[in-house]
């Protein structure tokens with residue numbers, strides 16, 4: 502089935518408006534291959550008919566299915582490993598040695614655009630490794646969000662095939678994965694327990710959370726957005742980053758230096774440098790359910 506110019510324009514505009522994904526003028530083949538199976542399953546005979554259905558659907562289900570189909574979800578454990586090394590060797594030691602008056606007892610990290618969970622669980626393993634034993638001082642939690650509910654469901658299962666584990670250092674693999682069949686591995690509960698998965702559209706206008714994040718990982722997501730959307734997203738991230746906290750972006754991505762509230766620290770690593778001396782109200786120490794940590798709009 503061919504996609505007409507008009508149908509492509511309509512669909513790409515809708516995808517941009519709803520999810521921020523800027524397809525440009527030449528992704529007809531990608532749109533066709535990704536949407537055709539869904540359209541055929543639902544009995545649509547043309548892209549025009551499918552677009553009309555999307556525009557008229559009031560339940561939100563059609564858009565949800567479109568998001569699940571159109572996003573690119575490639576991910577693997579310990580991707581762009583320098584970021585996790587930086588966290589373990591520099592950012593975390595710096596965080597825990599700050600005087601309590603400058604610090605909060607929260608250690609919250611956000612994996613924004615987490616896909617099937619590899620990034621969030623890698624963070625969790627790094628934290629587990631760093632702290633070794635749980636400490637009562639720190640309320641640790643990782644919020645992992647994506648727009649794609651299929652990915653979030655997969656992530657919650659925490660089951661991965663051998664090829665996704667290729668970058669994991671052997672000790673971590675031994676410590677935090679259990680074999681469940683010939684080529685499948687599941688993350689152990691102590692690592693899963695830090696992570697809370699939720700659907701979150703990064704192009705929503707404002708972000709509001711119960712507390713700020715020490716680090717935000719938004720890697721290999723902004724490549725799909727255009728400049729105005731990236732600019733707005735960075736400002737939103739900045740507003741929910743704690744002082745001295747970090748933003749990690751994909752190593753093939755870059756931020757406009759003159760137009761970025763964060764300070765550049767290292768390739769694809771930025772910091773919110775401001776320091777204030779306000780003492781924040783302590784959080785209630787966490788249970789294994791991390792839902793209470795993140796109040797979302």
Ligand SMILES: C[S@@+](CC[C@H](N)C(=O)[O-])C[C@H]1O[C@@H](n2cnc3c(N)ncnc32)[C@H](O)[C@@H]1O
Nearest residue numbers: 520572574575576614616648649702703720721
């Ligand atoms: C290529 S994956 C990156 C996964 C992981 N961060 C990594 O670097 O391995 C990009 C993810 O961004 C998500 N995404 C795209 N647009 C989004 C939006 N508007 N809001 C939230 N997530 C979005 C996709 O669903 C996809 O899972």
